[in-house]
Amino acid sequence: MYILKEFQEKAVDKLLSHTYEALGQPARQVPILLEAPTGSGKTVMMASFLERLTDELPLQPGLHDNVAFIWFAPNTLHIQSFQSLQQLYADTSKLNCIDLSNLSASPVLHPKDLLFVNWSSVDSLKKIWRRENETSTNLETLLEKTRANGTKIILVIDEAHLSAFTGAQAVQVRRLIKAEIEILVTATPATRPQRSVFISRQEVVNEQMIKKGVRLNIGLDPEQQNGENVHVHLLRTAMAKKEELKELYEAELGPNKLNPLLLIQLPSDNASLSAEDKSIRDTLVGLLDMEYGISTSNGRLAVWLSGEKDKDGLEEPNGFQDVLIFKQAIAQGWNCPRAAVLVSYRTVQSPDFGVQTVGRILRMPHQRHYQHDDLNYGYVYTNIESSRINLVPADADFFLPQYAERVKQENMLFDTLASATIINDRPSKGVLSSAFETVFFNLMAQRFGVRQLPDLDLFTPQAAEQIEQQTLLNREAFRQNLWEFDIDEHQIIIPTDIELDPYEVNAIVLETNQVQRFAITVAEFKTMFDRFCYDNITRLNRSKSWKKLRETLLHFAEYYLGLFETDARKFYLYPQNKALLVPLIAQALERFEAWQAARGNEHRRVETKAWEVPELRYYSEVYVHADAVHHALEPFFEYINASDPERQFKDFLAQHANNIDWWYKNGDQGKEHFAVPYTNLQGELALFYVDFIVKFKSGKIGLFDTKTRRSDQEAPNKHNALVAYMEQENATNPARQLIGGVLIREELGGVITFRYCSNRIEDTNDLTGWNFLNPAELA
Template sequence: MKQEKPYQEEAIDDLLYQARGCLDRDRQNTIVFQSPTGSGKTYMMTRFIGALARETEKPVCFLWVSIGAGNLYEHSFRSVKKEIDPAVQCSLLEDEFFGSRDSIREKELVFLNWEKIRNKRDGKFTNVLMKEKDEYNFPEVLENTRTKGIRIILIIDECHRSAGTPRALELRDEIIRPFLTIEMSATPGFLKEGAGVTIQVPPQKVIDAGMIKKEVIINKDLEQIIDDEIHSERLVLESAYRKREEIRQEFERIHARVNPLMLIQLPNADAGEEKKKSVLRFLREKGVPDDRIAIWLSEEKINSEEELLNKNTSSVDFLLFKQAIDTGWDCPRAHVLVKFRETSSVTFEIQTVGRILRMPEARSYDNELLDAAYVYTNIQSIIIKKEEYQPNILKNLTSRRISGYRDISLPSYYRNRVDFGDITGHFGLFYEKAFCLFFDIEQADRAAGKMPDCEACREKMAAKGIEFDTKRLDSIIHDLTIHAQDIDRGQRIDMADTLHITYSDSDLQQAYEAVLARNFHGFAPKRSMGNVKQAVIKTFRLYLGISPAGGGIEMMQRIVVANQAVFSRIISDAVLEFRRFKEEEIKRKTEGRWNEEWQIPLSRNYNPEMVRELPASLSVMQPLYLPLNGKKEPDMLEVDFIRYLETKKESVLWFWKNGDEHMESNFGIRREDGRTFQPDFIVRFRDGRTGIFDTKDVSHNKEDHVQKSDALYKYIAEGRYEGKDLVGGIVVRDQSGQFWYYMQPQYKGFDEEPQMWKRMEDLFTH
């Protein structure tokens, strides 16, 4: 069985909690489960169904309905059957319910296609399973199931597609009449009106877990083979072919058993047949044998069996298809997509390239080539649709290094970023353990179906002094009079005469977060707070039965604040135990390395929604794109520094604006703690000097200045010792707009020791 990612475990727990609540309260409801493409929605739902069937005492069965044409429901059936708990029996509607079965069995999971059963003609169903007949039809099977007291849980896969149409609603509400409906979708913003609850998986958690690729680059390296003789079709095929081969070689180099698949999407209608012939001719010219080419068309299927295509070690290298492959098609080794022109323009969005987003081994390789997906197209105009959940993933803008660049060979440091100084999602396991240990509660065993008795847990917590009646928490002094002659005595005022009141929402939130934060033991507060809160919520929900919805969060906060001495100890113990785990994990995963011959990259790719072009003739990359901040503006200090450099053309040959993303292709310097520091600018002077500068606001975090200044000073000093002509330092701007840089062994802020700083102007009169 697959190893669950932390976000998957959280989602499964959320689904179980909500489903239990509906069954225990005997109340019908709808849950919308929204999770990104590639996150493992089917897997999470499979684990949820198995766990619920195993633990609930209520008689339940499940209907898995797939939306849309095609055989997605059969694909789901096969995928689920591989992972489902043995307590659940899986059936296909068309195989099991042709008249001999009168009902769905308890704990049975039936798969069906929405389109096949909902169609009507002249007001009557057209599918034989739905028609009135001597034997049982499917509506009668459903009615008999309900009559036996078995509650129907309906799972609608890809619910955004047509689950809200009048015909679909009629089928759901009048014929299936489920006790609980779970609507699954990857579409951001799909929230059914009136839905009882929505469970959402944050897409960034999926990316951080290494389940999907970090970016999709469009038409990468086309310029390397373009010439006057090559036509657009050949250009994109040749570029994509080379990229697939480059990826294959990289997988081989790192000893990953993955054969990357190149998808080739053909146009529809007659043009598609001609394009297919042309593509096959190209592949055969390359010496690709027929058994390494798959075709997946409605009228023709060759080498397209899922078992053959989907394995990471499959021998199939290329797949030709039209339109979108069935929604739900799962081939994580797909890495390159070729999309031929049908119109002059197309809008690219995540759904367009969803088939190449998954990671083949469900992990990041910390490798820019392998952690990206690639699209090649001969479309004349591309519109990149703004993506709300991962806005920087689709990239079609390219900036290229100028032809006059000469090698600088600066050593560059890069360390795999396995640590952000935060408490991660794994913390929940440590908090739950510390919680159970303190209150002498037996820890839940989800795999074995051993769940806690919430009332017994409450009694054990009360025996340890936990106060659950927390309506009045705050205290303020009232009716206090201080005589004028006592004001200057500096007397202590005791709070004996106080008024007990209820916390305001904002004060309660602040007090709750303070209890958590003061036990973080040095972990980054902002990055850690969310995961610690999630740990508290999950534990309260599991052991006390408190739902986060309907005031549950406030109740949890009140319990923690009212009993903060106890919960401070639990959190502190859990954090210290987590720290030991994390230190060991970092030791295992951390690898720092120097590239002694680092060069400015040939090209960089950008998403148009995330950058702004800035005219800069001295930039070594043309055009120059600057990243936008939260206000959708570039960093104005960096813009002003660039404009300042642009006035120094007699002294400056070119400058490089370093990237902000943690990537090996960016220039890096090793900090004392082993982390990577990426200075903002490299400046090449006409006299041969190389400058390395990092722009900072004068009021910026001084500790950050100290660490970066020390690292930069050491790097430049060592470079000079080896004969490199280096200058540089931290750069600030004073109130008059003048730039200053600092290059000393011990950092002193500009506001502390301005005389230790040097004018940038002095570098240009060298």
């Protein structure tokens, strides 16, 4: 027997209402979402929903009440769900829980049957339950006989965010079943259908079913590192926290009632162990054995890896195991409320994976909060750098990129614009070649005004002086652009002693006093730099290109800055420098890709698509939270190296807020941002990303790109292309008026003004005839 919490009752009521509404329509495969955080009791809610549905369907006028259910889940999670619901229905027998082994030859589903299936049983035509056979024991026969009896099917898809809608075979199986309704159950949905039921984490916290939040790197201190690598220091600190929690549990519950479990997550995303995984694992296993007496031989160390699954008894409150080493598998469906501390060596990139994993340490062992508040939090220790650790308030748990959402106001209208993208008919090879080095060197030379160091055969005092002088000039050019050269071994900036509130957007903002620097060994620098190069190949074949990127970066450091391998890696990985380097790599890759594609394809063309201000936009670590008035996305993130005209125009918009509905700071590359096509000075087809899109109270839309006089040789070409674009759009849609162009800042009598031209221009120096932008006059 089970009793639902208040939020669970409300969720079940909404699910039933959506289901009755959907069943009354002729459409099939109608999706209904239950979005609920880990630990909220999704299985119990679904058990209640299915039971009430079978009871109430006969009472709903006009609805078919002859219904059976199929419950799909990934891996072996269906077994866990099967056992749970079988136990929940033990007293009432309202539904008949079965699995494939319970079905006989020529199988059929009867009303109130609930069949549990894992995707891997039916995800290929080669699987037994998909093949034709003499006894007709297959999915096709099951469906055919079930429908012949007049029984309709409702599908329940557990962990629906995984592959139910993206995997080709999963989609094919869903089409084959063609259920009346598909109930999607997940904590992290990829999409939200029209009929959705959402349970917030705060509701679950209020019922004391899960912990209040996450405390990150509590007690992590570089003074205690003592020359050891960060991996070891993280584990030592986490073990100390585990022992501290055990003492608190004993004080509150009594001795030997609960043994908090420490989880260790290895780095790579692959199912198999990488060389890095093995190295870290060997180091940690040795430390656990030698210093803490924890090993697999005495049963205190459990392992959940590919080919190794030693986890019997883990879920028991006072289980003997103290530590579990794992990778991805633990992220799905594992229920171990005593899990309390997570040591994560991952570079977490998947939103679903991050939320699912941290959810394992957020369950409350006794479904209530404890008197000692330290027991009401999960503890995470990680070497992931601060700029990459942020929270998503809705889902909660951990490690997602900082993001902003579109403002939701009834009177806020976001117009659709035609945005351009450039298409190449013939794909490029997508692999970095030696030509990339030239592309990167040229980009850096243009950006910073640096010159390659003299290549002198004779090493004379005069030659050495030339090299030294050019090195100093080049380094100074970088320093003027905020690059740092005075670097020691303390390079990893890690958040320490932070209590994260997963319901406040501001929780993603870290202050200077919330981070500390930790030392990195030479070997770690090499590994980190390799991973950095690998991660930054975003546009091409990553596995075949990252080594060329590494070679290019090391050569640039040597040929322009006089830095050799070890010092070059330190220079590039210094957080301030790394944030500046990432967009430069992206630009160089884009230039190389365009060059490579153009070599074999002269048929570049422009295609347009409908664009509007995005509902959600992610920002990298080179953006920081800043104040803004009427920005279309909240919170507002500003590029750390935003130009003075951009910052001043943002202030100008704030001063004229009464005449503006909203404004949006556009991105400068990528298909997700607004772009206008133009022909550059080299006669090539290119894209122009305006800086600002402004919706005035008058209904007019301004497209502006902030410049200073003669700051961009391409400005006239970009401006004229934008004018042509606006003329065409205004003629096509007379009800909407676009204005704008290149925007030049002027200071007259101590007052900052901005001017733009409605006509085509030849340069940005002579502003004769240019309009003064005055939002009040645009009505």
